[in-house]
Amino acid sequence: MDPSKMPAAPPPPGVTPNFIDPPGEEYEIYSISIALCSTATVVLLGRLYTRVFILRALGLDDWLCVLGQICAWIFAILSILNIKNGYGVHIWNLHVDQVIIFKQYDLAEEDVYALGVWFVKTAILVLYLRLSPEKRFRQMTYAIMIFVAFYSLLSILLFTIGCMPVKAMWDITLMDHAKCIDQLAFVYANAAFNIFSDLVTLILPIRLCWDLQASSKQKALLLLLFIMGSFACVVAIVRIVTMVPFLHSNDFTWYKVTIAKWCMVEINVGIICACLPTMRPLLIKSFPRLFSTIDTGSGFKGPSSDNSYPMKPYEKKRTRGWDHLTGFDTQCTTQYHQEPNELDSSQALVTTKQVEQEPPTLKLTDVAVTSMDNSHV
Template identity: 25%
Template sequence: MVSSYCYPPSVERQTSSIMAAPNSTTEFPPGFAEESSAHCILIPVVIFFPITILLAAIRTWTRHTMTGLGAEDWVLLLALAFGLATDAMFLFMTAHGFGRHVQTVSPADLTLALRAFWLSQMTYKASLHLTKISLLLFYTRIFHHISRFRRVASTLVFLIATYLVATCIASVMQCSPVQKAWSFRTPGTCTRVLDFFIFNAAASLATDVAVWALPVPLVWGLKLPRGQKLALVPVFGLGGFVVVVAAMRLYSLAAPTAPNPDPTYDLWGTTLTIVEFNLAIVCVCLPSVRVFLVKLLPGVFPGTSVHRSTAPGSGGPHHSPERIVGRLLPSNSGCTSEGGGSVSLSAISVAKMKRDQTSSDEDMLGRGYHGGIKKTVRYDVEYGMTRYN
């Protein structure tokens, strides 16, 4: 996943073409001023804007009703907020020149578009890297019993969070004074922005590969039914596609043709950027969407065999004590106590049964009790026995 856009790799290198803004005497070839590539922004934004909101809402509702919201859920909601802000700023930029040839954009519109672009660099990076952090937090909870995996995932969380703060600060300070980033007439200097973008792209791509590949050996090695294993293919398939998009973005920055001579019109790199961070959010939401579909359409999407009920006043999902006792301790059974007396299981009274607070991770990956990782649930049971001699 890339931490940059195609516009412009270096503000200073684009000054001469951008300052060739139209005036009353400027003439263009027929149809030149009317040409537009704004659809490169509008189409992906219009598609992903409602999809990410819908999938995030499904994920949040599913997690809230089944296990309660965890740290990764709040981080993902924050990533979604930054992502929607980035989409909105891209739409703002199309209203102020993005999609038109740079020579046809007025200086006033260009200043507004560049200011929005400057802001979107930070919101984009925040959305992208917070999404990765959310996924890693989910990994650490799912595979918390594997200490080595947990340490690696926690280290990646720290590195990505540190990198996010550092790269946002560097983006803010890329020009001195700051307003030089969107105002060409302001005296000042800018860093070698293209080199900075390429470095960010390479570093971000490396973390993408690490986050995507980290759980693959564990998940694919699970003894899952064929249907459940196939259900994981879209999750990792889309994750792999995000990595491919990030690699394409890196190539577009490092290609010999960079910097782009017409950055407001040639928006291929911008399209890849929009697809990248939005698709990352979609990937993180997919496991919960599967659980939602299993609950909504159990006949179409076979899921787990776990049935839950909510104990009065518990505020959360619990296994039904009656169901557990009825399954494990049938009423027509008998056993012998240590003192030699017969114990009537029908006389057992459950005084307390408390479920461990570990969340329903097997459901989040669509795993049941038919195979694969099984979560151990601890119950404290107090009972009384009536002895018959």
Template identity: 30%
Template sequence: MANDTITPAGSPPAGQTSNFINPDYVGTKFLVVNCVFLPLAVIALGVRTWTRLFVVRSFRADDYLMVMALILSCVMTGVTLDMLNWGLGKHMWDVPLSDFSPQFNKLNLIAAIVYCAATGFTKCSVLVFYLRIFPSRNFHMAVWTLVFIAAGYSIASVLANLLSCHPVAKSWDSTITTGYCMNRPVFYFANAGLGIFTDFATVAVPIPWIRPLQMPIRQKIAVAAVLAMGCFVGIVSCIRLASLYNLLKSTDLTWTTTDALMWCTIELNLGIFGGSVTAIRPFVRRYFPRLLGLSSAGGYYGSQSRKQAHPLNSMPRSGQPDFSNHGHQYSTTLTASRNAADNDSEEHILSLNNPGTPKEMDGIIRTVEFDIENTSTAGR
């Protein structure tokens, strides 16, 4: 319904009039997407944080980076949902000019800045996580190159959004007629292209080092699922690029921005989810061991060795073992404290509740085997 006392943010197309009472609206789907994908990211990071603090007991740089990404994702959700009150999801001609400028424009600028920073933190977190998995120097050089690219273009994107107009206030205040602004949709388009490159590069860089690894089939499936999640984030980035192309061609900003922001939300939160999944293996190993092929939370990583094993403290303290027989093979077991923290190594962890585990072998054991040969001297 038109109102002569309200100036619309844009002129309606031929045959249509402004409707400020009951306009066309697509903001509901944007609300639903936020209510689905943000909790997904929060749950994933919550499990990751529990794992780092109480299972592994080692909270590192990649974890802090991912926490920052989630905080920024929550900020972005709050900002973009507030944009629904100022015209997001409606046609420009159904939005009062006083709502579009300055409120909608200002919130849109804040959302763009927060998104660029959050995606930078997410990608850098995943890449830094890679650094402590593979010790190869060449791999570290490749990862640090990607970190430099991801962090560099994220910082540049934040600054470009912030300084996109001169004066800066021209970004949101349409009453300022002096100065100039860059073509922000074109910038978003270029930024998305760099984002897609880093998404797929982040997935591709560990593949040459993963392929030679000999792992149980379930672990290979888990690794494949993690990489598939990264590919899916890249696909979402491509879809977002298509939505930005529509934004580039359209003058109906409040309407077309809805899809662009929706795909930004999906991409960012899926990135946090996928990046957190890569770090919760100890959680799965402790609470859901069958997913990794273990018989119990504290069970072996396979069948128990049939070689005779003795706890280190069960070896005689006086005298030496009888090494007189040729070809004897001995095995010793180093027993760690039962309160030792879990980690990502391939050490065997024995459970307190495992009926086949001797009390003195409770904890982490490491088996060391050595062969003894009987040699004779020339004089004997």
């Protein structure tokens, strides 16, 4: 039978199929996709402006955010292009050939979503590496990175080749004879992994933020920025809840829109949360009066006339200051126990050894020479 004439699924009792002009959710797909991606892109551009024109340094986390935003736009574009294949339309109003093409686009969206979330979460974790050189903290951060990479790659693999034969992943005419994993169950497992990684990522920096060499206002503001990241965790939970009514439904061309819109929220909100902590220099430059009270007591006095920065008193603390995290004062921020190949987008010009050894040696020599000259006279 010709797939272009074959109904994709039987309608519910009392419902008449509409193959000519079926109602859909085109407006919701367009509005959510464009609005979320545009908002996140504006925030990302603010981050890149800060890093390129104010700090004059781009790091690994910046590039990861860019890659995550590219994935978000690809996800949005695929969703919009898939409208012509029945995206947002009830499956009983579609023919088999439409659903086959729809599934191909949908699989590409799932892979791009998993890749985008991987990039964004890794960007946040790379940012964490500037919080502290403490060995245990860094080990936990790298462990979360590995965990996120593992389940993201696993998701991409199973979303792509979850059936034998693989063609059955998009050709619904082969489903009766194919062996496939439970796609919906794996989506639940993937969401659970996301929630777990979000919770650990949220809890990890709280103690270190409070130990930063900064004022109470700065600590509270920084904690607020990280707590905002919990919204991504809330979105992951909401995404699971929204899937519950569709556990035993085959109307995936319609309910996929509901799931996809929360995927869009998750990835774009993640990008915004990853960008906000690094935009402090831009906010200070744009709204100096508003943020001057927040910076009071931070010890940062800005560059002098010769573009040099005053050194802060040396303190034996393992936790770096607020300025090191945001990158505004990285040139004068000391580093402790720097590890090779550290994923750090800032480059400090003065290290702990230099602070401890070189300046005292030079000063002592000068004093000794002066003393000898005076005695000679």
